[in-house]
Amino acid sequence: MLIDRLTARLKLAEQENAKRQIRVRHGVDFASNDYLGFSQREELKRAAKATIDSHGVGGRASHLVMGHTQHHELLSQQAAELFGYEAAMVFSSGYAANLGIIATLLTKGDRVLHDRLNHASLLDGGALSGANFRRFRHNDVAQLRDFLSRSNEPTLVAIESVYSMDGDVADLVEIQAACQEFGATLLVDDAHGVGVIGHHGRGASTAIKPDILMVACGKALGSYGALVCGSKELIAGLSNFSRTYVYTTALPPAQAAASSAALALLQANDSAIATLQSNIAHFRYCAEDSGLLLSASHSAIQPIHVGDNTRLMNLAEHLEAKGFLVGAIRAPTVAKGSERLRISLSAAHTPAQIEQLISEVRRSDLI
Ligand SMILES: Cc1ncc(COP(=O)(O)O)c(C=O)c1O
Known part of the structure; x- marks a missing residue:
């Protein structure tokens, strides 16, 4: 009975394209919170x-x-x-x-x-x-x-x-x-x-x-x-x-x-702290230059508004197929209509990786 109720909830989430899948993912990491790359140090x-x-x-x-x-x-x-x-x-x-x-x-x-x-x-x-x-x-x-x-x-x-x-x-x-x-x-x-x-x-x-x-x-x-x-x-x-x-x-x-x-x-004011700041500035410069609408964030978290679960999931899948992992944040984690890509930047990224990610978002034609 209780598990049936859970199953019904899952079905509903599936209909709304909001069902989450736990799986192992590979690619350049623009999804985690490892902003300074310290997890690999x-x-x-x-x-x-x-x-x-x-x-x-x-x-x-x-x-x-x-x-x-x-x-x-x-x-x-x-x-x-x-x-x-x-x-x-x-x-x-x-x-x-x-x-x-x-x-x-x-x-x-x-x-x-x-x-x-x-x-x-x-x-x-x-x-x-x-x-x-x-x-x-x-x-x-x-x-x-x-x-x-x-x-x-x-x-x-x-x-x-x-x-x-x-x-x-x-x-x-x-x-x-x-x-x-x-x-x-x-x-x-x-x-x-x-x-x-x-x-x-x-x-x-x-x-x-x-x-x-x-x-x-x-x-x-x-x-x-x-x-x-x-x-x-x-x-x-x-x-x-x-x-x-x-x-x-x-x-x-x-x-x-x-x-x-x-x-x-x-x-010790490790150099990764300054590298992260320069990656944030580089991302914002390149994204704006390519016409992407950014939010007012100057932190490592850079959301790109998509506003629809299905388009968002298609975009995230496109990026994953091209080798980039990004966060796809759907309702109910955020309010309906404010579904977004959550791009998280890290000191471990190279400027070239940031540029490639932005050009793949653009090339997808989903934004
Ligand atoms: C703002 C905020 N507070 C707290 C937490 C929880 O931290 P932890 O992942 O260590 O449980 C998170 C992580 O998701 C978070 O984003």
Whole structure:
């Protein structure tokens, strides 16, 4: 009965050309979030291999039991220092971190204000907490201020620094000012910001100091897991009470060591950070030159509007046949009518690959 219902849902998705296929894909990667190419860097591989040799492959137990190793400890300290916080902790994923932060901090009678384009993990954390929730128009500080002024329930404002499907940057300074004025707590999900925006690619925290900063290690850092930065009290509270931290196996130490190596590269202002910026500029210049309509994104995420599931899937298939992997983002991940190619740029791309991709999009005649 329950599985039949799921099957009916799948049929419906198929009719709307929105059914997803999990499969192994090959080609030049314009689809992942490996913006600095760090997932392939020798520094990360060496750190992970050495830690597998010393600690084995598994996380073995939760942090509170005995899963917490010196590699998790070092990574936490490095994150706190690099992003300018008193303390930090390691979660097993960005999804678990967002769920854990929000569901631990908020309860019934509190309120969470979400940017309309917030990631599912932020929305799900709010739903799990039982707090009231409202979504303000995307990056609309005036509406956020209006919501903040209407009630004095304890409030968390949750935003992303760089929006994962649009690539635009939040109005960080104004949003932080509004939160401070109305006494709200600010959570910034810097998943797509670290490595890309801010001074030397260090993300949102070089512009503002949100009460809580979440950095997903599976994006530009090329690793896996997530870091949460904040006050000592916040980190102690989450370490004790966050169910997605307490009741799960710790991130394997080798993965923590790889993330440490990535933070060290960021700290050293590795040349990949500048290369990514020059690839973003090159992409935008060539795309505009060839008549493609770009959005206002200056991050590594460059959406190209298609606006229809079938045309989008045909375009993605055309590109794959030519050897390019791009994200095809369909409804319901984005609103109906705003289906798009999500091209993600990386320091690992060559200018020639970027030019070839753009000319294949043009040649497809689907845009
Ligand atoms: C904005 C944002 N937050 C959080 C996450 C979740 O991070 P993770 O993939 O580490 O679970 C993602 C990844 O999809 C994301 O894009």
